[in-house]
Amino acid sequence: xxxxxxxxxxxxxxxxxxxxxxxxxxxxxxxxxxxxxxxxxxxxxxxxxxxxxxxxxxxxxxxxxxxxxxxxxxxxxxxxxxxxxxxxxxxxxxx
Amino acid sequence: xxxxxxxxxxxxxxxxxxxxxxxxxxxxxxxxxxxxxxxxxxxxxxxxxxxxxxxxxxxxxxxxxxxxxxxxxxxxxxxxxxxxxxxxxxxxxxxxxxxxxxxxxxxxxxxxxxxxxxxxxxxxxxxxxxxxxxxxxxxxxxxxxxxxxxxxxxxxxxxxxxxxxxxxxxxxxxxxxxxxxxxxxxxxxxxxxxxxxxxxxxxxxxxxxxxxxxxxxxxxxxxxxxxxxxxxxxxxxxxxxxxxxxxxxxxxxxxxxxxxxxxxxxxxxxxxxxxxxxxxxxxxxxxxxxxxxxxxxxxxxxxxxxxxxxxxxxxxxxxxxxxxxxxxxxxxxxxxxxxxxxxxxxxxxxxxxxxxxxxxxxxxxxxxxxxxxxxxxxxxxxxxxxxxxxxxxxxxxxxxxxxxxxxxxxxxxxxxxxxxxxxxxxxxxxxxxxxxxxxxxxxxxxxxxxxxxxxxxxxxxxxxxxxxxxxxxxxxxxxxxxxxxxxxxxxxxxxxxxxxxxxxxxxxxxxxxxxxxxxxxxxxxxxxxxxxxxxxxxxxxxxxxxxxxxxxxxxxxxxxxxxxxxxxxxxxxxxxxxxxxxxxxxxxxxxxxxxxxxxxxxxxxxxxxxxxxxxxxxxxxxxxxxxxxxxxxxxxxxxxxxxxxxxxxxxxxxxxxxxxxxxxxxxxxxxxxxxxxxxxxxxxxxxxxxxxxxxxxxxxxxxxxxxxxxxxxxxxxxxxxxxxxxxxxxxxxxxxxxxxxxxxxxxxxxxxxxxxxxxxxxxxxxxxxxxxxxxxxxxxxxxxxxxxxxxxxxxxxxxxxxxxxxxxxxxxxxxxxxxxxxxxxxxxxxxxxxxxxxxxxxxxxxxxxxxxxxxxxxxxxxxxxxxxxxxxxxxxxxxxxxxxxxx
Numbered sequence: 001x002x003x004x005x006x007x008x009x010x011x012x013x014x015x016x017x018x019x020x021x022x023x024x025x026x027x028x029x030x031x032x033x034x035x036x037x038x039x040x041x042x043x044x045x046x047x048x049x050x051x052x053x054x055x056x057x058x059x060x061x062x063x064x065x066x067x068x069x070x071x072x073x074x075x076x077x078x079x080x081x082x083x084x085x086x087x088x089x090x091x092x093x094x095x
Numbered sequence: 096x097x098x099x100x101x102x103x104x105x106x107x108x109x110x111x112x113x114x115x116x117x118x119x120x121x122x123x124x125x126x127x128x129x130x131x132x133x134x135x136x137x138x139x140x141x142x143x144x145x146x147x148x149x150x151x152x153x154x155x156x157x158x159x160x161x162x163x164x165x166x167x168x169x170x171x172x173x174x175x176x177x178x179x180x181x182x183x184x185x186x187x188x189x190x191x192x193x194x195x196x197x198x199x200x201x202x203x204x205x206x207x208x209x210x211x212x213x214x215x216x217x218x219x220x221x222x223x224x225x226x227x228x229x230x231x232x233x234x235x236x237x238x239x240x241x242x243x244x245x246x247x248x249x250x251x252x253x254x255x256x257x258x259x260x261x262x263x264x265x266x267x268x269x270x271x272x273x274x275x276x277x278x279x280x281x282x283x284x285x286x287x288x289x290x291x292x293x294x295x296x297x298x299x300x301x302x303x304x305x306x307x308x309x310x311x312x313x314x315x316x317x318x319x320x321x322x323x324x325x326x327x328x329x330x331x332x333x334x335x336x337x338x339x340x341x342x343x344x345x346x347x348x349x350x351x352x353x354x355x356x357x358x359x360x361x362x363x364x365x366x367x368x369x370x371x372x373x374x375x376x377x378x379x380x381x382x383x384x385x386x387x388x389x390x391x392x393x394x395x396x397x398x399x400x401x402x403x404x405x406x407x408x409x410x411x412x413x414x415x416x417x418x419x420x421x422x423x424x425x426x427x428x429x430x431x432x433x434x435x436x437x438x439x440x441x442x443x444x445x446x447x448x449x450x451x452x453x454x455x456x457x458x459x460x461x462x463x464x465x466x467x468x469x470x471x472x473x474x475x476x477x478x479x480x481x482x483x484x485x486x487x488x489x490x491x492x493x494x495x496x497x498x499x500x501x502x503x504x505x506x507x508x509x510x511x512x513x514x515x516x517x518x519x520x521x522x523x524x525x526x527x528x529x530x531x532x533x534x535x536x537x538x539x540x541x542x543x544x545x546x547x548x549x550x551x552x553x554x555x556x557x558x559x560x561x562x563x564x565x566x567x568x569x570x571x572x573x574x575x576x577x578x579x580x581x582x583x584x585x586x587x588x589x590x591x592x593x594x595x596x597x598x599x600x601x602x603x604x605x606x607x608x609x610x611x612x613x614x615x616x617x618x619x620x621x622x623x624x625x626x627x628x629x630x631x632x633x634x635x636x637x638x639x640x641x642x643x644x645x646x647x648x649x650x651x652x653x654x655x656x657x658x659x660x661x662x663x664x665x666x667x668x669x670x671x672x673x674x675x676x677x678x679x680x681x682x683x684x685x686x687x688x689x690x691x692x693x694x695x696x697x698x699x700x701x702x703x704x705x706x707x708x709x710x711x712x713x714x715x716x717x718x719x720x721x722x723x724x725x726x727x728x729x730x731x732x733x734x735x736x737x738x739x740x741x742x743x744x745x746x747x748x749x750x751x752x753x754x755x756x757x758x759x760x761x762x763x764x765x766x767x768x769x770x771x772x773x774x775x776x777x778x779x780x781x782x783x784x785x786x787x788x789x790x791x792x793x794x795x796x797x798x799x800x801x802x803x804x805x806x807x808x809x810x811x812x813x814x815x816x817x818x819x820x821x822x823x824x825x826x827x828x829x830x831x832x833x834x835x836x837x838x839x840x841x842x843x844x845x846x847x848x849x850x851x852x853x854x855x856x857x858x859x860x861x862x863x864x865x866x867x868x869x870x871x872x873x874x875x876x877x878x879x880x881x882x883x884x885x886x887x888x889x890x891x892x893x894x895x896x897x898x899x900x901x902x903x904x905x906x907x908x909x910x911x912x913x914x915x916x917x918x919x920x921x922x923x924x925x926x927x928x929x930x931x932x933x934x935x936x937x938x939x940x941x942x943x944x945x946x947x948x949x950x951x952x953x954x955x956x957x958x959x960x961x962x963x964x965x966x967x968x969x970x971x972x973x974x975x976x977x978x979x980x981x982x
């Protein structure tokens with residue numbers, strides 16, 4: 001795609017990498033949930049396994065929350081930056 | 096709890112739901128959708144995933160199979176972990192195409208094929224009916240639990256009617272709030288708000304029960320973990336051992352179900368205002384599921400420990416608090432379960448009835464009524480709404496019949512799984528359609544067809560007790576085997592047929608739009624069929640009603656800059672009209688209707704190529720316009736600069752005219768005054784000679800001024816006569832310094848030179864060059880404002896021959912704004928009194944240098960005023976024209 005810039009400034013670069021992280025997230029979650037059960041089903045079936053599973057689940061939710069929060073902020077920043085470039089007038093209502 | 100009180104509480108709760116739905120619908124009607132559109136309401140509405148199966152069945156599931164119950168919630172959590180790029184994109188594409196259901200999405204993607212939508216609808220109906228029946232059963236079961244003590248005959252009769260009453264009430268609710276209008280976007284604010292409220296009741300009830308069990312019945316978390324450990328390690332509980340294949344298959348299926356189940360697609364995609372709310376729902380919905388699952392295992396274990404062995408594990412959530420005498424808690428839990436069941440039934444019925452009416456009944460009706468219609472223009476709208484109402488009633492009736500026929504014996508969990516695995520068969524076609532442009536309709540038919548056939552034989556029919564149709568290897572789990580086999584065959588068939596098939600043009604256009612998540616490219620398909628919009632308006636009126644249709648057509652006409660209600664049939668307008676219609680009756684039907692009204696010219700491959708060409712041309716045109724704009728901006732800047740310069744020059748010129756009059760007038764005045772005096776005969780000879788001298792001097796000044804002006808005009812016209820000779824710059828600089836020292840002789844300048852470098856011989860007009868040097872050095876003497884003035888003269892030999900002379904002082908220099916003007920004719924810096932000239936010096940220098948074939952420029956940034964005189968090795972030979980002119 002010839003229209004895309006070859007290199008990005010720092011904020012956009014960060015934003016793209018966060019997008020990559022958002023793609024990796026479900027794959028990582030799937031692996032974390034599947035592998036231990038294939039590996040040692042007996043141990044996961046016990047009370048300790050339940051605690052481990054729910055702990056993992058909670059950590060996953062927190063991770064998604066943090067990732068989405070960062071992504072939204074990054075989006076807002078890049079949006080402001082692109083607005084500032086295309087429209088030099090100060091826009092206080094910008095997200 | 097008395098049965099009557101229970102019924103009264105239930106009715107009050109139902110009345111509250113009706114009230115909330117009604118209020119929300121009214122608020123939406125008045126345009127107050129801000130809090131209705133809040134991400135929290137959206138997230139809560141997603142909890143319709145947790146039906147009665149979750150509420151009652153999860154505990155039963157956990158008590159039979161331990162931790163395996165969690166797969167049903169881990170699958171959605173993993174899918175929502177990818178909400179940012181996956182679900183957001185799905186919602187964006189679906190909103191773009193005004194998709195009304197999952198069948199509509201697939202049909203729209205694969206060339207607006209209604210037969211494909213019909214097939215998906217069939218699977219949905221087959222899978223959803225037992226599921227709805229299951230909800231009715233759970234409500235009925237929960238009623239029984241409350242009324243086990245002292246049943247009278249009347250009560251038994253009432254109990255048997257419970258499911259029927261519930262079904263009737265839900266049908267009424269769904270018809271009232273689900274089929275109010277045929278809006279272009281299929282959103283139901285009332286329903287969504289009511290189920291959001293029910294979601295809160297659900298979670299509160301479950302958490303309250305969980306807390307009661309862990310801290311009320313058990314001695315806190317440590318004791319609970321102990322009990323779980325004992326149960327898990329009990330050798331009788333072989334079911335608690337996790338099987339990796341089942342674990343994987345169930346996570347896969349529940350991840351698919353959270354998107355593909357009709358009710359989930361309805362709340363997740365159709366009811367979403369935009370894709371941004373998924374940023375919140377992405378973590379909040381998994382958190383909801385987490386909270387719903389946290390206490391499942393404790394409740395299941397406590398139920399096994401406390402309750403008699405023959406108690407139904409699916410009803411532990413009710414029997415546990417009831418046994419412990421916690422009547423209010425039991426009632427709250429009952430309401431939670433009731434909420435779970437009713438919200439699922441309502442949303443599922445809305446979704447399924449939309450599919451039935453859009454993909455079965457309406458196309459059928461349109462086919463049957465092919466003759467031209469001249470009757471009531473409202474007929475189609477009324478028909479579609481009635482078709483939905485009919486579908487809702489039919490769905491309810493069939494579900495109730497199913498419940499009655501099945502006798503309500505099957506375990507809740509297995510019936511839920513039947514629906515999950517059935518809807519998962521749609522996933523390969525949907526995912527492939529969204530990610531792969533090559534996916535085509537034949538592939539979708541093959542995938543969905545084979546997958547659902549296998550599902551029917553291996554999962555659905557066995558769930559009804561019809562077993563052994565397909566052999567299953569004895570050493571594997573039958574369910575995991577069926578799931579993995581059906582999905583694998585489904586996907587392979589889909590891919591294989593897509594690879595070997597050839598999609599038609601409409602499909603290719605749709606594929607591009609879905610996969611790239613771009614607006615469908617407009618094509619000029621129908622513009623040839625009719626040349627006026629009126630038949631289309633009539634058609635739209637039949638679907639939306641007169642008011643809405645007129646508003647849409649007026650807006651479109653206004654967009655084209657036309658007044659009235661009939662826009663031109665541009666491709667853009669037709670595309671938008673079709674998509675809006677698709678929002679009401681499904682894309683396939685909308686496509687067919689526009690085709691039938693507007694002539695039905697088929698889109699061909701060459702049209703498609705043309706579309707691509709148009710897109711390419713539009714892109715090039717945009718690029719060209721951008722370039723032209725940039726060019727214009729550059730020109731404008733240049734013009735702006737030129738204008739500024741002209742304005743400044745004009746001001747300078749006015750000032751100069753005033754100045755030159757003044758300059759001419761001052762000597763003139765003295766000449767006149769002293770001539771007057773000379774007339775006086777009484778003057779002494781000395782006075783006479785002094786006055787005559789003054790007159791002479793003043794006349795000389797006048798002459799010099801006029802000489803300067805004349806000189807300038809001669810130089811400018813290129814008629815200056817050059818007397819060319821070889822000179823050494825050292826001598827010229829010496830002479831210039833000497834001559835210029837007459838200017839402000841009271842100032843002592845330190846001169847920095849490099850005499851050796853100055854021995855550069857060139858051929859030029861020595862007098863003219865000397866004039867330039869004197870002028871520049873005199874200017875430095877005049878204007879340099881440093882306390883200890885220094886004059887720096889550097890001569891540099893230029894490689895190509897010739898030389899450049901830099902003359903700089905250490906004063907404050909010339910401000911940037913004036914640098915552009917100093918070589919102009921009428922320019923003069925500072926105030927006239929200090930300058931003592933008419934501002935022609937540098938203008939003359941510039942002209943001289945031009946005549947000598949060199950140039951004089953101002954060097955900025957040298958710490959003072961600095962000029963560079965550039966000389967060629969020899970002056971240019973005057974052109975023939977110049978000679979002829981002179982002759």
